[in-house]
Amino acid sequence: MSACGHGSGPTRTAVAGRKTVAIVGPPNSGKSTLFNALTGLRQKIANFPGVTVEHRSGTARLSNGVEIEVVDLPGVYSLDPRSEDERITRDALRGDIPGVPKPEAILLILDATNLGRHLMLAAPVLATGVPTIVLLNMADDLRKRGGGVETEKLARQLDAPVALVSATRGEGLDTVRNFLAGQFAVPRPVELPVLQDVPRCREWSARVGARAGYQAPAPPLWTRRLDRLFLHPAAGPLIFLGVVILVFQTIFTGARPLMDGVESLIQLSGAWMGNRLPDAWWRALLLEGVWGGVGSVVVFLPQILLLFFFIGILEDSGYLARAALIADRTMARAGLQGKSFIPLLSAYACAVPAILATRTIESRRDRIATILIAPFMTCSARLPVYTLIIAAFLPERPLLGPILGTRAAALLGLYVLGFLAAVVTARLLKSSILKSDRTPFLLEMPPYRWPTPRSLGLRLLDRAKAFLRRAGTVILCVAIALWFLAHLPLKDGKAPSIQNSLAGMLGRTIEPVIRPLGFNWKIGVGLLTSLAAREVIVGTLGTLYGIEAAPEKAAEAVGFEKALQKDLSPAGAVALLIFFAFAMQCMSTLAVVRRETGGWKWPAIQFAYMSLLAYAGSFLAYRLVHGGF
Amino acid sequence: MQMGVNKRPRRRRTLAELRRGEQAVLERLDLPEDTARRLMELGFLPGQMVAAAGSAPGGDPRVFRVDGSEVALRKETARHLQVRFSD
Numbered sequence: 001m002s003a004c005g006h007g008s009g010p011t012r013t014a015v016a017g018r019k020t021v022a023i024v025g026p027p028n029s030g031k032s033t034l035f036n037a038l039t040g041l042r043q044k045i046a047n048f049p050g051v052t053v054e055h056r057s058g059t060a061r062l063s064n065g066v067e068i069e070v071v072d073l074p075g076v077y078s079l080d081p082r083s084e085d086e087r088i089t090r091d092a093l094r095g096d097i098p099g100v101p102k103p104e105a106i107l108l109i110l111d112a113t114n115l116g117r118h119l120m121l122a123a124p125v126l127a128t129g130v131p132t133i134v135l136l137n138m139a140d141d142l143r144k145r146g147g148g149v150e151t152e153k154l155a156r157q158l159d160a161p162v163a164l165v166s167a168t169r170g171e172g173l174d175t176v177r178n179f180l181a182g183q184f185a186v187p188r189p190v191e192l193p194v195l196q197d198v199p200r201c202r203e204w205s206a207r208v209g210a211r212a213g214y215q216a217p218a219p220p221l222w223t224r225r226l227d228r229l230f231l232h233p234a235a236g237p238l239i240f241l242g243v244v245i246l247v248f249q250t251i252f253t254g255a256r257p258l259m260d261g262v263e264s265l266i267q268l269s270g271a272w273m274g275n276r277l278p279d280a281w282w283r284a285l286l287l288e289g290v291w292g293g294v295g296s297v298v299v300f301l302p303q304i305l306l307l308f309f310f311i312g313i314l315e316d317s318g319y320l321a322r323a324a325l326i327a328d329r330t331m332a333r334a335g336l337q338g339k340s341f342i343p344l345l346s347a348y349a350c351a352v353p354a355i356l357a358t359r360t361i362e363s364r365r366d367r368i369a370t371i372l373i374a375p376f377m378t379c380s381a382r383l384p385v386y387t388l389i390i391a392a393f394l395p396e397r398p399l400l401g402p403i404l405g406t407r408a409a410a411l412l413g414l415y416v417l418g419f420l421a422a423v424v425t426a427r428l429l430k431s432s433i434l435k436s437d438r439t440p441f442l443l444e445m446p447p448y449r450w451p452t453p454r455s456l457g458l459r460l461l462d463r464a465k466a467f468l469r470r471a472g473t474v475i476l477c478v479a480i481a482l483w484f485l486a487h488l489p490l491k492d493g494k495a496p497s498i499q500n501s502l503a504g505m506l507g508r509t510i511e512p513v514i515r516p517l518g519f520n521w522k523i524g525v526g527l528l529t530s531l532a533a534r535e536v537i538v539g540t541l542g543t544l545y546g547i548e549a550a551p552e553k554a555a556e557a558v559g560f561e562k563a564l565q566k567d568l569s570p571a572g573a574v575a576l577l578i579f580f581a582f583a584m585q586c587m588s589t590l591a592v593v594r595r596e597t598g599g600w601k602w603p604a605i606q607f608a609y610m611s612l613l614a615y616a617g618s619f620l621a622y623r624l625v626h627g628g629f
Numbered sequence: 630m631q632m633g634v635n636k637r638p639r640r641r642r643t644l645a646e647l648r649r650g651e652q653a654v655l656e657r658l659d660l661p662e663d664t665a666r667r668l669m670e671l672g673f674l675p676g677q678m679v680a681a682a683g684s685a686p687g688g689d690p691r692v693f694r695v696d697g698s699e700v701a702l703r704k705e706t707a708r709h710l711q712v713r714f715s716d
């Protein structure tokens with residue numbers, strides 16, 4: 001399900017006769033923001049370097065009706081690449097990427113608040129001889145902090161059009177559109193430095209900046225103040241911990257009322273339909289399969305959205321880079337470089353974009369190690385499973401007063417367990433098959449920015465769509481298929497009891513394998529279907545329980561927790577949680593690992609390792625809790 | 630070039646020894662070509678003033694202010710950047 005990724009699919013092939021224009025700039029300079037403003041698409045934007053790791057094309061419609069193909073690219077500091085994402089930018093500019101024609105013009109976007117350094121990138125870009133417009137972004141920030149620059153003078157130095165813009169506010173975008181609509185001219189700068197010599201390039205950019213009257217802005221006061229707090233030796237880690245606890249407590253208890261609301265909506269609509277529809281087999285399919293199966297997953301929508309709301313705030317504000325800094329020691333102990341932390345953090349949403357994000361890691365061995373451990377991080381698809389089991393088996397009691405309850409603590413514990421599994425695995429890999437020299441950790445700290453309601457809203461909207469699309473496809477298909485399996489083979493025109501149905505037989509075939517873990521055949525069927533995607537187990541159990549209950553009560557998910565308690569002992573519940581923490585139950589992750597590592601070797605190793613760990617882990621857990629060694 | 634007759638010799642130190650709030654002038658990057666280049670692209674050029682800012686608990690990695698940006702480096706890297714105090 002690439003529904004998980006953020007529009008990371010490869011680009012469409014270009015339309016003949018359309019001009020192609022590439023957006024180039026240093027990381028975090030606002031390239032994707034500009035791309036979205038020009039094309040109306042929703043490329044992922046966040047406030048830290050290295051968000052975009054793939055090329056993405058879109059169409060900009062100009063006022064004169066002309067359409068231009070715009071390509072968003074990963075950020076670069078220069079045109080000699082050191083990592084996979086930077087290579088993509090260089091290749092795109094050379095026209096080496098299939099489906100992306102060599103650009104006829106470049107939109108070079110630089111951060112105006114840091115022009116001295118960013119102007120260095122202008123040298124290699126102008127030297128390519130491709131017509132270029134230089135966009136000095138974050139004009140709003142530059143003004144606010146008392147900086148300035150004379151664009152005409154800079155244009156004369158570079159012999160290229162220059163404009164001050166603000167991609168978020170849409171300021172100066174008309175200049176960009178006029179440039180796109182006009183005839184492109186090859187720039188011939190007054191002088192260019194020797195590109196290989198960084199000090200010379202910096203001298204050149206200082207000279208050019210000075211001639212253009214560049215006034216660097218005052219330092220970002222609020223960023224410094226906030227960092228004094230967030231990077232304080234004692235307060236910093238405490239705040240970090242506080243943020244984590246707040247997130248967990250809120251996604252567990254704060255989401256409850258909303259989830260209950262969705263649940264009663266589903267029940268009411270199910271009951272309403274049940275009363276109105278004729279008593280036919282397809283009524284049962286609709287109520288048990290669709291309402292019972294898909295409905296039981298849709299209930300978790302508010303919780304997932306709340307999680308993404310928090311992730312959005314962390315990413316948009318710039319706190320994420322500070323969290324990476326605070327966590328770097330742990331990463332180092334695992335033998336990984338700090339750069340691995342940002343992909344791993346995004347794996348809390350989903351492993352697929354996280355694995356793509358490892359392209360920013362220069363060392364191939366470090367990159368593979370990070371790819372291999374990313375699926376241990378608790379992705380949002382595990383959340384419904386965890387929530388369901390915890391709520392069914394663990395009574396809620398306050399632990400730290402009202403701040404942290406037992407259920408949120410258990411959830412937090414599972415997240416920590418996944419993280420530990422990742423760190424230990426990394427340690428094993430890095431001291432054996434993936435040993436390598438340490439590459440240095442260099443992370444640019446972005447200034448803090450306010451997360452805008454608009455950007456947060458769009459994130460949630462996209463997420464809700466992806467979640468519902470998945471519920472309407474994978475989960476719906478599994479639920480319907482399962483419903484039929486549970487009603488076949490027909491005997492004298494009547495459906496068999498569920499134990500004797502195809503689904504029951506399937507479950508009972510694998511029961512001997514999973515009995516040592518404390519699971520019965522129904523859980524077994526759930527484990528099988530959850531190979532497609534983790535949360536499918538919730539839909540599967542929802543369908544099975546729906547069929548077992550009288551059809552009229554199928555949509556009543558209230559019975560879900562009770563039914564689960566009948567199927568699982570507390571020891572079995574713990575074992576099931578451990579199983580989900582470790583197992584690799586996600587086809588799209590395996591597919592993306594294959595693509596990014598270039599073969600089946602690594603995904604096969606990963607699958608075998610994680611399955612083994614899941615089995616051994618839940619076996620031990622079951623034995624320990626059960627008290628029978 | 631150095632007319633060090635009545636000047637005491639300047640103390641050479643590395644970036645890793647800078648404490649929060651201190652600053653110094655970068656002299657040399659004793660690192661492999663590739664890494665040195667990336668650091669220079671991020672602003673760590675000889676002659677630049679570098680100031681130490683906040684850090685993770687324990688002082689490693691630390692954020693350095695250089696050339697208008699803030700970049701975090703681990704100690705193991707900062708140790709290879711020679712600095713001179715401009716006092």
Ligand SMILES: Nc1nc2c(ncn2[C@@H]2O[C@H](COP(=O)(O)OP(=O)(O)OP(=O)(O)O)[C@@H](O)[C@H]2O)c(=O)[nH]1
Binds near residue numbers: 046141316
């Ligand atoms: N104040 C201000 N912030 C901006 C402006 N343009 C972009 N930003 C912010 O800058 C941050 C980075 O924006 P992106 O568009 O993701 O930057 P990018 O260049 O695509 O970054 P990478 O993909 O990581 O290379 C986001 O937090 C944006 O909201 C602007 O004109 N003014």
Ligand SMILES: [Mg+2]
Binds near residue numbers: 044
């Ligand atoms: Mg981007």
